[in-house]
Amino acid sequence: MTMPAVTSLNGLPVAAMPTDVDVANAALVGEQLAGAVTHDAPCLVLDLTGTRYLDSAGIDMLLKLAERLRNRRQTLLLVVAEGSPLRRLLTVMGVDASLPVHASVAEAAESGGGGPGTLSPR
Amino acid sequence: MTDYELRELDEHGATEALAEITDSALAYLSLEDLLVELLERIRTAIHADTAAILLVDRERGVLLARAARGIEEEVRQGVQIPLGHGFAGRVAAEARPVAIEDVDDAEIHNPILRQKGIRSLLGVPLMVGERVIGVLHVGTLHQRSWGESDERLLQAAADRAALAIDDAQISEQRAMTEVLQHYLLPGSLPVIPGLAISAKYLPAPGAGVGGDWYDVFSLPDGRVALVIGDIAGRGIGAAAVMAEARTALRAYALERHSLEDVLSLLNALIVGAGRRRSVSVAMFALDLETDALDVVSAGHPPALIVRPDGSRELIAPASGPPLGTKISSGYSAESVAFPLGSALVLYTDGLIERRGETLDDGFARLLRASLVPEANLSLADRAYRDLAAIDAAVEDDVAILAVESYALGDTLHLTTDADPTHLAALRRIVARWLTQFGVDDAQRFDITLACSEAAANAIEHAYGPRDATFELDGHMSAETVEVVVSDRGRWRRERKSDRGRGLQLMNALMDEVIVERGDQGTSVTLRARRK
Numbered sequence: 001m002t003m004p005a006v007t008s009l010n011g012l013p014v015a016a017m018p019t020d021v022d023v024a025n026a027a028l029v030g031e032q033l034a035g036a037v038t039h040d041a042p043c044l045v046l047d048l049t050g051t052r053y054l055d056s057a058g059i060d061m062l063l064k065l066a067e068r069l070r071n072r073r074q075t076l077l078l079v080v081a082e083g084s085p086l087r088r089l090l091t092v093m094g095v096d097a098s099l100p101v102h103a104s105v106a107e108a109a110e111s112g113g114g115g116p117g118t119l120s121p122r
Numbered sequence: 123m124t125d126y127e128l129r130e131l132d133e134h135g136a137t138e139a140l141a142e143i144t145d146s147a148l149a150y151l152s153l154e155d156l157l158v159e160l161l162e163r164i165r166t167a168i169h170a171d172t173a174a175i176l177l178v179d180r181e182r183g184v185l186l187a188r189a190a191r192g193i194e195e196e197v198r199q200g201v202q203i204p205l206g207h208g209f210a211g212r213v214a215a216e217a218r219p220v221a222i223e224d225v226d227d228a229e230i231h232n233p234i235l236r237q238k239g240i241r242s243l244l245g246v247p248l249m250v251g252e253r254v255i256g257v258l259h260v261g262t263l264h265q266r267s268w269g270e271s272d273e274r275l276l277q278a279a280a281d282r283a284a285l286a287i288d289d290a291q292i293s294e295q296r297a298m299t300e301v302l303q304h305y306l307l308p309g310s311l312p313v314i315p316g317l318a319i320s321a322k323y324l325p326a327p328g329a330g331v332g333g334d335w336y337d338v339f340s341l342p343d344g345r346v347a348l349v350i351g352d353i354a355g356r357g358i359g360a361a362a363v364m365a366e367a368r369t370a371l372r373a374y375a376l377e378r379h380s381l382e383d384v385l386s387l388l389n390a391l392i393v394g395a396g397r398r399r400s401v402s403v404a405m406f407a408l409d410l411e412t413d414a415l416d417v418v419s420a421g422h423p424p425a426l427i428v429r430p431d432g433s434r435e436l437i438a439p440a441s442g443p444p445l446g447t448k449i450s451s452g453y454s455a456e457s458v459a460f461p462l463g464s465a466l467v468l469y470t471d472g473l474i475e476r477r478g479e480t481l482d483d484g485f486a487r488l489l490r491a492s493l494v495p496e497a498n499l500s501l502a503d504r505a506y507r508d509l510a511a512i513d514a515a516v517e518d519d520v521a522i523l524a525v526e527s528y529a530l531g532d533t534l535h536l537t538t539d540a541d542p543t544h545l546a547a548l549r550r551i552v553a554r555w556l557t558q559f560g561v562d563d564a565q566r567f568d569i570t571l572a573c574s575e576a577a578a579n580a581i582e583h584a585y586g587p588r589d590a591t592f593e594l595d596g597h598m599s600a601e602t603v604e605v606v607v608s609d610r611g612r613w614r615r616e617r618k619s620d621r622g623r624g625l626q627l628m629n630a631l632m633d634e635v636i637v638e639r640g641d642q643g644t645s646v647t648l649r650a651r652r653k
Binding site: 018019020022023024025052053054055056057059060085086088089092093 | 342343344378411542543545546549563564567568570571574575578581623624626627630631
């Protein structure tokens, strides 16, 4: 299975997420993402702008990945276009209450460059 | 006895022996049994200790030991003699008998002959017309001086045997290739609401089956993959390469590689395997939610697209050479629109190529083919009807894969394998249905995702081979959208918290969610008031 492509922006890892994250691939994608983040990175930016559907297994994966990174003093930053259905989903499911959601990769990178812990969720 | 009388006896004996060697009973044996039986009879008739038949494998430029008596190891060890080398190789290359009185004085390629202590050898070519199809040789453990009558008898036996072998080989190869083709072409085409998919495969009249293939399957990202390909050459070799190419293409595609990468990887595989056959292939991926059709082609003729207004165009020109010829610099995909009401015809060159015509003549005929609907004829049937059916000049195999998109009705029915990898495809179909009835983007997302959650539930319930499918039934009205997802699995207690999250998600996105658990299975009814 091909990995989500991980690139670097201002030294921060940015992962482009697939069009669909669901029970079929969520666990594998989560594993690959956790493995793709080096220990010296302050955060991982997940670019969900190309993602059409994210199901409950995908949401579960995001929350678990965030927790895993948190234990390594790293932050998970989500990028979801404003006004998109996915944004609304993250709100109704309460995900945006525990994970920072940004409108663009640039915005996420700017906020995430300050080092670990600067965006620690409540 | 006088010389004359001796010759008479010889001639008489030889004729009788010959008749015994190739009596009509042999016609009913399989190739393997036929060869063994022939050798036994020849060995007896000519008073030899060993007899062997090697058949030419043109692909590899060698003689392959196919049957032997007295030197059975030759077959078991799969002896291969390069054409032109050694004793048998010389017989085949020179297409004439070769007699060796003492093997110590000759170049012998096959070590088994020496190991068995064979002293003298006599070999003759197996000829069909001008074509050498193999070699028949006999050997003796004692030194023997081969006479002209030995040579005549062996050649006469070989000539009769050659015809029987050729017949058996052709029908065996044809049967094997047909089985392979039958096995490899999709037994049934996938049922995808909103798409009428049809296919046709016709082997060229009289010739062995070729390496044409088509394939239809769902990609992990929910798109529908359509593939058409053609292996150069025909017969069992072409069919075997087709089997490799078809399987490898599917494997790469299911690993989520891009269309370009699928072809590049496949090319590297075929070149690396040293198959020495060129493979033209075109791959298409249709997104039912966005109507985008991505296309990529390696040396394959362009496909015909018929737009909803009836206009036609050839799409997917080759972006690189056929696969298998060299390591290519890569292939590039492009995207075209495939709106509701469009049709696509994929084909192999046998459909349009005619002797004495240019390729452009063929394309022109394709662009003006009527394709007019006729009762019980699919689009693939109609393409064949208009372009090849009445044309005596069709000399190649023809494979056609056609797809027509049509409007969905206000009820939607899907039967899906209880396999999570099908969820993405299910979402595309549900989203397409909602779009066709004017449901807006936001509500389409909500209903589609809720259906997907219900389907994921059904997949979790389904276990055991008997319950390996579930049903989705949608009903559209002016006011509401209702979707029922039902499985026949027995209800099991929720094992994990994330399924609880699934129920939470459905409740958050739909106006009403009803879960009914019974002995016959579980059904989830989802309702949304249309906005």
